[in-house]
Amino acid sequence: MLFKKTALTLLAVSALAIAVEARDQVKIVGSSTVYPFSSSVAEELGATTSFPTPVVESTGSGGGMKLFCAGNGMNTPDITNASRRMKAKEFIMCEKNGVNDITEAVIGFDGIAFAQAKSNKAFSVTKEQLLLAVAAEVPSRDGHILVKNPYKKWSDIDPTLPNREIIIYGPPKSSGTRDAFEDMILKAQTKKMPVYTDLYKKDKKKYKAYKKYKKIRTDGIYVPSGENDNLIVAKLNKNPASFGIFGYSFLIENDDKVQGTKVNGVSPTPETISNGKYPISRSLFFYIKNSHAKEVKAMNDYVKLFMSEDMIGSEGILGEIGLIALPTKEQTDIRKSVSKRKKLTLESLKKH
Amino acid sequence: MAKTKKNIFYDPSLSKRHFKDKIFKYATVASLAISLIFLVIFLSDMIIKGSSAIKQSYIQVEVSYSQKAQKSYRKAVERKYVNLISRAELRQVPMQMKNNASLMGTKELKWLIADDQVDMYMKGYYYKLKSKDLKTLEAMVANGRIEQKFNTVFFTHGDSKSPEFAGILSAMIGTIFTILVAMAVAFPLGVATAIYLEEFSKESWWSEFLEVNINNLAAIPSILFGLLGLAIFINLFGLPRSSALVGGLTLALMTLPIIVVSSRAALRSVPSTIRQAGYGLGLTKVQVVKDHVLPLAFPGIMTGTILGLAQAMGETAPLIIVGMIAFIPDSPTTIMDAATVMPAQIFTWAGMPERAYIEKTAAGILTLLTILISLNAFAIYLRKRFEVKW
Numbered sequence: 203m204l205f206k207k208t209a210l211t212l213l214a215v216s217a218l219a220i221a222v223e224a225r226d227q228v229k230i231v232g233s234s235t236v237y238p239f240s241s242s243v244a245e246e247l248g249a250t251t252s253f254p255t256p257v258v259e260s261t262g263s264g265g266g267m268k269l270f271c272a273g274n275g276m277n278t279p280d281i282t283n284a285s286r287r288m289k290a291k292e293f294i295m296c297e298k299n300g301v302n303d304i305t306e307a308v309i310g311f312d313g314i315a316f317a318q319a320k321s322n323k324a325f326s327v328t329k330e331q332l333l334l335a336v337a338a339e340v341p342s343r344d345g346h347i348l349v350k351n352p353y354k355k356w357s358d359i360d361p362t363l364p365n366r367e368i369i370i371y372g373p374p375k376s377s378g379t380r381d382a383f384e385d386m387i388l389k390a391q392t393k394k395m396p397v398y399t400d401l402y403k404k405d406k407k408k409y410k411a412y413k414k415y416k417k418i419r420t421d422g423i424y425v426p427s428g429e430n431d432n433l434i435v436a437k438l439n440k441n442p443a444s445f446g447i448f449g450y451s452f453l454i455e456n457d458d459k460v461q462g463t464k465v466n467g468v469s470p471t472p473e474t475i476s477n478g479k480y481p482i483s484r485s486l487f488f489y490i491k492n493s494h495a496k497e498v499k500a501m502n503d504y505v506k507l508f509m510s511e512d513m514i515g516s517e518g519i520l521g522e523i524g525l526i527a528l529p530t531k532e533q534t535d536i537r538k539s540v541s542k543r544k545k546l547t548l549e550s551l552k553k554h
Numbered sequence: 555m556a557k558t559k560k561n562i563f564y565d566p567s568l569s570k571r572h573f574k575d576k577i578f579k580y581a582t583v584a585s586l587a588i589s590l591i592f593l594v595i596f597l598s599d600m601i602i603k604g605s606s607a608i609k610q611s612y613i614q615v616e617v618s619y620s621q622k623a624q625k626s627y628r629k630a631v632e633r634k635y636v637n638l639i640s641r642a643e644l645r646q647v648p649m650q651m652k653n654n655a656s657l658m659g660t661k662e663l664k665w666l667i668a669d670d671q672v673d674m675y676m677k678g679y680y681y682k683l684k685s686k687d688l689k690t691l692e693a694m695v696a697n698g699r700i701e702q703k704f705n706t707v708f709f710t711h712g713d714s715k716s717p718e719f720a721g722i723l724s725a726m727i728g729t730i731f732t733i734l735v736a737m738a739v740a741f742p743l744g745v746a747t748a749i750y751l752e753e754f755s756k757e758s759w760w761s762e763f764l765e766v767n768i769n770n771l772a773a774i775p776s777i778l779f780g781l782l783g784l785a786i787f788i789n790l791f792g793l794p795r796s797s798a799l800v801g802g803l804t805l806a807l808m809t810l811p812i813i814v815v816s817s818r819a820a821l822r823s824v825p826s827t828i829r830q831a832g833y834g835l836g837l838t839k840v841q842v843v844k845d846h847v848l849p850l851a852f853p854g855i856m857t858g859t860i861l862g863l864a865q866a867m868g869e870t871a872p873l874i875i876v877g878m879i880a881f882i883p884d885s886p887t888t889i890m891d892a893a894t895v896m897p898a899q900i901f902t903w904a905g906m907p908e909r910a911y912i913e914k915t916a917a918g919i920l921t922l923l924t925i926l927i928s929l930n931a932f933a934i935y936l937r938k939r940f941e942v943k944w
Contacts, residue, residue: 231877238907245714245716246645248884250627250649255883257880257881258880258881259796261877277788277794430904431907432904451907452907455907523907
């Protein structure tokens with residue numbers, strides 16, 4: 203027993219000694235949406251160079267920022283992926299911990315599909331109808347007050363829509379896709395609708411939630427369905443009345459089972475997402491911790507490979523797994539700013 | 555015997571009791587049947603989905619090692635074949651040329667791993683191929699230039715974003731490392747704790763307190779151990795995130811109470827006459843425990859330990875927290891390297907959009923189940939082999 207304990211102590215001590223040494227393996231954390239793209243690039247780097255394959259961890263955008271901004275130590279990640287821009291709050295947290303040389307890279311777009319089973323007739327909604335279908339509280343018939351969402355059928359929302367039960371399988375609260383959906387379908391519209399904003403103006407404290415209202419109904423019509431989008435795809439076929447909300451890559455991969463719905467008259471395709479006509483899409487990012495570049499040699503190669511035409515270009519490898527490329531001009535611009543390692547500033551984050 | 559009042563053994567409630575007896579028996583049989591049905595459904599589903607992963611499509615093409623291929627690996631084969639071949643194969647071409655300069659300018663007819671869509675086509679699943687590629691493919695099938703071979707890739711490679719190149723090896727090695735660390739820590743600590751509590755400690759409020767706490771610890775949700783591991787091993791000790799060391803230590807915390815509880819039960823089952831005989835012969839406590847009680851309790855201790863570790867092997871939740879659910883295709887070589895484990899690999903595959911991962915997921919589950927069943931069988935063997943009957 204004594205021998206074993208000594209061995210253990212030795213093990214722990216040697217472990218500590220190794221831990222502080224430099225490493226040549228890039229460590230990447232962040233968004234689960236960017237994860238497949240990021241790990242594809244990582245694999246390519248590992249296979250085509252002598253560097254070890256970078257470790258890519260899927261922690262969610264927010265979780266990634268927390269780890270990334272924890273400091274400059276070598277046990278913090280070098281790069282974090284995000285399915286949204288870094289928040290000003292997060293930038294300040296980064297600065298407070300000494301992480302003040304960050305470069306932002308945009309890799310492309312991700313569409314969010316509002317889809318149904320293939321066997322159904324084609325369907326088309328507007329953003330507003332979608333809002334009325336999923337919000338917890340909606341304007342009453344005369345439009346003066348907010349009431350608990352009474353809509354059970356699509357035809358209740360608008361008589362031109364089919365007489366079909368509303369049932370929507372979507373991502374749960376922890377998901378970045380859910381955040382994006384809430385922002386683009388709920389927040390973006392309710393902040394322009396006086397019936398929501400007036401409440402906030404009346405009593406800022408009491409009606410704080412109504413400033414940018416984005417609450418999704420919890421009466422069983424919107425069904426949060428776990429992080430695995432494959433499950434949502436499977437459910438759409440079990441219940442043909444239902445709709446699902448999930449990432450665009452799952453739509454193209456399952457196009458024998460599900461079909462996208464037109465939103466504001468536009469179907470989700472690479473073109474419509476790239477030119478911004480399809481309304482539910484978002485940009486994908488990653489952030490580089492430049493202070494690590496000296497010690498983690500593979501980092502620059504990883505970034506260069508990721509930003510290359512072969513990867514994020516319109517004919518790139520990542521396009522095959524669902525990344526929508528940036529328009530050509532934006533691609534050149536972002537490539538330039540990334541290769542110069544343009545420093546991210548608080549002002550530029552606040553602008554949008 | 556007649557059911558009459560003259561019969562002194564006649565009990566009027568007898569038939570009722572027998573009826574209840576039957577109901578009880580059938581209820582137990584029914585519950586067994588229900589659990590068996592679930593097991594059969596699950597297993598057959600996995601086997602149906604996973605069996606196709608045994609084979610993998612290979613495609614015969616001419617690889618030309620040229621200047622062009624060195625620059626862009628897509629040029630290493632004829633244009634019309636590019637989409638049919640796994641990218642994982644083609645991208646190795648420039649490296650192969652770099653490592654072996656004599657290849658330059660040569661051509662070679664080779665069997666390469668086919669793209670996952672080709673594999674899906676060959677296995678009769680839903681596939682997505684452009685009509686031009688499909689035509690080329692059909693011609694190749696007719697010429698026998700496509701073949702399904704045993705899927706060695708699955709057992710000799712790590713994870714990949716190209717489903718046809720994805721394997722379970724790195725996760726398997728990660729699991730072995732993690733479990734070894736967990737065993738090296740939890741087994742001696744657990745057994746020593748059990749020996750202290752069972753053989754040395756006196757009945758007191760303190761030992762009662764310890765006992766309640768250990769039993770409590772065995773019932774804590776495993777994700778909390780992950781948080782503990784993150785706080786202590788990563789944040790406090792600065793051990794590397796996603797390493798087998800941290801994962802193993804975390805799982806050791808989790809299995810420790812199970813080992814303690816089962817080891818205590820095993821020690822307690824050794825009759826006290828053995829100890830008394832030892833003391834009667836003038837042995838010291840250490841001699842009694844080490845030479846007599848422990849060997850007799852050993853099969854029980856081993857069974858408990860193996861079951862605890864088998865449980866740890868299938869654990870994912872605490873490992874998410876310490877960063878082991880990640881894309882790690884390279885097999886770890888030391889316990890300090892980033893590693894992933896088999897259940898984590900299965901979890902990652904299950905969430906991938908590509909259809910080809912469905913069979914990989916099922917095959918991964920079957921592999922994990924096979925290992926767990928062999929571990930449990932080993933535990934049963936140990937018990938039977940060394941069991942002493944009193």
